[in-house]
Amino acid sequence: MPTDHGLLDTHSPVLPASLTADLIERLTRRVAADADATRVTTDAPYTGAPLADLPVSTPTAVEDAFARARTAQRAWAATPLRERARILLRFHDLVLARQDEALDLMQAESGKTRRDAFLEVTDIAITSRYYARGAEKLLKPKRRRGAIPVLTHTTELRHPKGVVTVISPWNYPLSMAAGDAIPALMAGNAVVQKPDTQTALTALWALDLMHEAGLPADVWQMVVGRGSSIGGALIDNADYMMFTGSTASGRRIASDAGARLIGASLELGGKxxxxxxxxxxxxxxxxxxxxxxxxxxxxxxxxxxxxxxxxxxxxxxxxxxxxxxxxxxxxxxxxxxxxxxxxxxxxxxxxxxxxxxxxxxxxxxxxxxxxxxxxxxxxxxxxxxxxxxxxxxxxxxxxxxxxxxxxxxxxxxxxxxxxxxxxxxxxxxxxxxxxxxxxxxxxxxxxxxxxxxxxxxxxxxxxxxxPMGGMGDSGLGRRHGADGILKYTEPQTVAHQRIQGFTPPARVSPETWAAMFTGALKLLKAARVR
Known part of the structure; x- marks a missing residue:
């Protein structure tokens, strides 16, 4: 095992040359963990040989990550949507340009074929482009029909939730990690993510590229560890939960999120x-x-x-x-x-x-x-x-x-x-x-x-x-489409009442006012006003 905690068995003939000790060391440094953290070793599915060792985050390290994320999120939410979009489009280009590195990582960590790994690259490119180009329309303030025509000016606003927890699985380590973080970030949230330890390097690679694309520090952070150890800290500090995994785990997360009155989107099992x-x-x-x-x-x-x-x-x-x-x-x-x-x-x-x-x-x-x-x-x-x-x-x-x-x-x-x-x-x-x-x-x-x-x-x-998601025991909530980004926002209605409100003028009796209002309602129906 190398002393730099990087890639293990770097001379193994089954590992591609791109997976150098320097690359792995750079990625592992992006884990939010204590300097003296204990470490966990992952193995390559193709051979069973040790692949990498990663620092393990403690609950305290998770809480520290959320504290930094909250500070960073305020500035990120104030960043214009077009600048956020430019970062995602640069990320899109970097993913495509450096895809061989991503493919090698995904194969080394998951054991999947290159053609299956390539589908993840295309998925993330499509997702980045879609939300970069479409978020402004989805998130911009929208005029809504007011309570009283002409007199009520009503606007729907969309605010970021705050800090989103994303828990992503090992089977699609790029799609499920970056794919759920992208719309959350585009909506103005910060993200604290726990990828599965087995495929954490791929998720960390996406984080590394997003920083290269211009994402500010601490807006997207990653922690590594078992759910039994840090799951509580991830839920207790989150403003929203995004989870992909088993139905049994999804039920526990839904219960915990419900107890805190925060939202959750869960993609779970299937047959x-x-x-x-x-x-x-x-x-x-x-x-x-x-x-x-x-x-x-x-x-x-x-x-x-x-x-x-x-x-x-x-x-x-x-x-x-x-x-x-x-x-x-x-x-x-x-x-x-x-x-x-x-x-x-x-x-x-x-x-x-x-x-x-x-x-x-x-x-x-x-x-x-x-x-x-x-x-x-x-x-x-x-x-x-x-x-x-x-x-x-x-x-x-x-x-x-x-x-x-x-x-x-x-x-x-x-x-x-x-x-x-x-x-x-x-x-x-x-x-x-x-x-x-x-x-x-x-x-x-x-x-x-x-x-x-x-x-x-x-x-x-x-x-x-x-929208994409499950019914029944396959989960709740949706990713993709408008649902995939709006779930990471809090809708707010701002209604400005002008000239006359719902109480009668000073010289109009309540009975007369009620009759006038009744007549107005009938007139609106006859005019086919919604």
């Missing part, structure tokens, strides 16, 4: 369904199923884990899907030659293995995959397709969060929708049909925050002008 209608193009649907089930080794909140296929085309679809799955290249590579990468941590491997073994032991059929691949690395697992899954099997209703999908057949569309909706979750879904209108009609009946027609998840996720 997402794909419906293949009887008129679907089988080849395109099979390609879509591969794209829906196995990106980032299935460690994607919006990936598909349940496939419902019309009985009339089931055999042909299954054959096409299995053939494509068996051709996927599984492995570790810092280029675009690999289709499916590694799982990120041992607990995910344990969950995936347990779900598949339980299903097989209870009678399910493994059509493809079904095996860990230690010959490729410690956390690799084959893309797996199951049939014959029954309600007594764990994989039937519990989120696997790995490269595992179960196929079911259905009789008619009503049956497919009923079964797709038979879950407490409601995050994402996919519908496949040659008839776009029919596909959209079915999509509208699916209980999910986003539904894609003839696409897996990228169409809805990439439509950044539209």
């Amino acid at each position: 997402n369904a794909m419906i293949v209608l009887d008129d679907a193009d089988i080849d395109k649907a099979a390609d879509g199923a591969v794209a829906a089930c196995f990106p980032s080794a299935g460690q994607l909140c919006v990936s598909i884990e349940r496939l419902y296929v019309a009985e009339s085309i089931r055999d042909r679809f299954v054959a096409a899907f299995v053939a494509r799955t068996e051709k996927l290249k599984l492995g570790a590579s810092y280029d675009y030659s690999v289709d499916v990468g590694s799982l990120t941590n041992p607990s995910q491997l344990a969950t995936v293995t347990a779900h598949v073994e339980d299903a097989a032991a209870k009678g399910a059929t493994v059509l493809a995959g079904g095996n860990a691949r230690p010959d490729l690395g410690p956390l690799f697992y084959e893309p797996t397709i199951l049939t014959g899954v029954t309600p007594d099997m764990t994989v039937y209703e519990h989120e696997t969060f790995g490269p595992v999908v179960s196929i079911y057949s259905y009789r008619d569309v009503d049956d497919a929708i009923l079964r797709a909706n038979a879950t407490p979750y409601g995050l994402n879904a996919s519908v496949w049909s040659r008839n776009g209108a029919r596909g959209r009609a079915v999509a509208a009946r699916v209980h999910a925050g986003t539904v894609n027609v003839n696409e897996a998840f990228a169409a809805a996720w990439g439509s950044i002008d539209a």
